[in-house]
Amino acid sequence: MTATSTAADHLVRAVNVTKAFGTNEVLKGIDLAVDAKEVVCLLGPSGSGKTTFLRLINQMESLTGGRIWVGGELIGIEDRNGKLHVRKDKDIARQRSRIGMVFQRFNLFPHMTALENVMEAPVKVKRQSKDSVKKEALELLEMVGLAERARYYPSQLSGGQQQRVAIARALAMKPELMLFDEPTSALDPELVGEVLGVMRNLAQEGTTMIVVTHEMGFAREVADRVVFMDQGVVVEEGPPKEVLMNPKEERTKTFLRRVKQQAEAEAAHDEELARILAEAASGE
């Protein structure tokens, strides 16, 4: 396969991507292709390089080796008459504006309302008129179920609500690709569902998404493909039914067993807590 054909065939194409921080080789040759409208869930133990990989796609870090194409364009560098050149800052900013990213921590601007947070990038970066941006921002807030909270500040919103504003904010730039890095892992358990619900709707609407998550239910139901990473390599990938229910590789099996045990321990802990609280309430 030539570089040009790979670029045109997929929305994201990573070829032999490596990343080192000093002597620490974090990614050791990642190959991954994501098609338009595909939802790919990225799983793997802590430190396996999931966040680093997303940050490379979004050019928040620079590649040590390999190539990444997004929407048919090489990111960070360009091919001019067969010679590779580093792209200009403005060009990199344009490429980054095609990608929306949602982090574990919501990273909203604390001094802006939900509506202002969503409006910020289209007004400042795309220089669109405030009126049209406002209309679209309100529609996005409605889509994530927060039309009534448009004038609230982040500190007046729950974690789940803040994360839904963060999703609306990323969507405001009309990205071709959405990257999610453990978007629910900082949330109280009862707030996880509302955020996953919004993400599920996005997936159903055909949004191309790469989602780092430990939410196995979401991966099973929503992902077209699951990619399991460990120690900087892709160990196994395939449809969720295969990778999650019938993994081939020993490392995948060990990881899934551990995630399951952890979920069970958390559920038991929640049950115990509920019992203690109920007892305390009845004794009052």
Ligand SMILES: Nc1ncnc2c1ncn2[C@@H]1O[C@H](COP(=O)(O)OP(=O)(O)OP(=O)(O)O)[C@@H](O)[C@H]1O
């Ligand atoms: N900016 C950085 N400078 C130096 N080392 C880094 C940097 N970012 C990440 N690393 C290292 O890269 C490795 C992979 O980190 P990364 O955050 O990508 O893992 P992860 O799979 O996202 O883990 P987690 O599930 O805990 O979020 C870790 O050993 C980490 O210490």
Ligand SMILES: [Mg+2]
């Ligand atoms: Mg991470």
